[in-house]
Amino acid sequence: MENKFEKKSPLFSILFVCLGNICRSPAAEGIMKQQLELNGLADKVFVDSAGIGNWHVGDLPDARMRVHGNRRGYDFCSRARQIKRADFDRFDLIIVMDEDNYDDVCSLARNEDDRAKVHLMTEYLNRYKGRRTVPDPYYGGDAGFELVLDLLEDGIEGLIKLIKEWA
Numbered sequence: 001m002e003n004k005f006e007k008k009s010p011l012f013s014i015l016f017v018c019l020g021n022i023c024r025s026p027a028a029e030g031i032m033k034q035q036l037e038l039n040g041l042a043d044k045v046f047v048d049s050a051g052i053g054n055w056h057v058g059d060l061p062d063a064r065m066r067v068h069g070n071r072r073g074y075d076f077c078s079r080a081r082q083i084k085r086a087d088f089d090r091f092d093l094i095i096v097m098d099e100d101n102y103d104d105v106c107s108l109a110r111n112e113d114d115r116a117k118v119h120l121m122t123e124y125l126n127r128y129k130g131r132r133t134v135p136d137p138y139y140g141g142d143a144g145f146e147l148v149l150d151l152l153e154d155g156i157e158g159l160i161k162l163i164k165e166w167a
């Protein structure tokens with residue numbers, strides 16, 4: 001069986017992280033994978049997502065996130081897992097959604113090299129430049145899920161541009 005975490009000799013590997021791994025980070029994973037395919041970069045970048053907590057391990061993304069994603073042509077179908085220290089060895093870049101995620105992931109870092117891999121999603125924004133977080137939509141309504149998708153689409157456009165420069 002294919003190992004979800006195995007690097008398939010890509011140029012680069014990216015892990016998206018949020019609190020529960022059922023709303024923001026699986027959406028980032030799904031959008032990124034679609035954009036990599038559309039840009040002919042799918043074999044160059046390995047993408048995965050994980051959560052800080054373990055409450056939803058094994059779950060599909062939140063039904064609301066899937067509905068909002070489907071309306072924009074995405075299929076968010078990953079299964080939630082919890083981040084672990086070994087992810088610092090498997091991934092070149094660990095992209096978090098907010099400052100709490102940032103602090104939590106950095107608390108797992110073993111050294112400065114690990115910490116240097118951790119970046120906020122908002123660093124890659126263009127249209128929404130200036131925002132600091134991709135806000136947690138879990139306890140909110142439809143607008144929160146739409147904002148997550150708007151921010152992720154913007155940031156992933158920025159990431160794809162960077163990857164094209166590296167590739």
Ligand code: 4NP
Pocket residue numbers: 018019020021022023024025055136137138
């Ligand atoms: P996410 O949203 O971090 O974007 O996946 C959340 C999902 C679940 C919970 C919190 C945030 N929760 O508390 O269960």
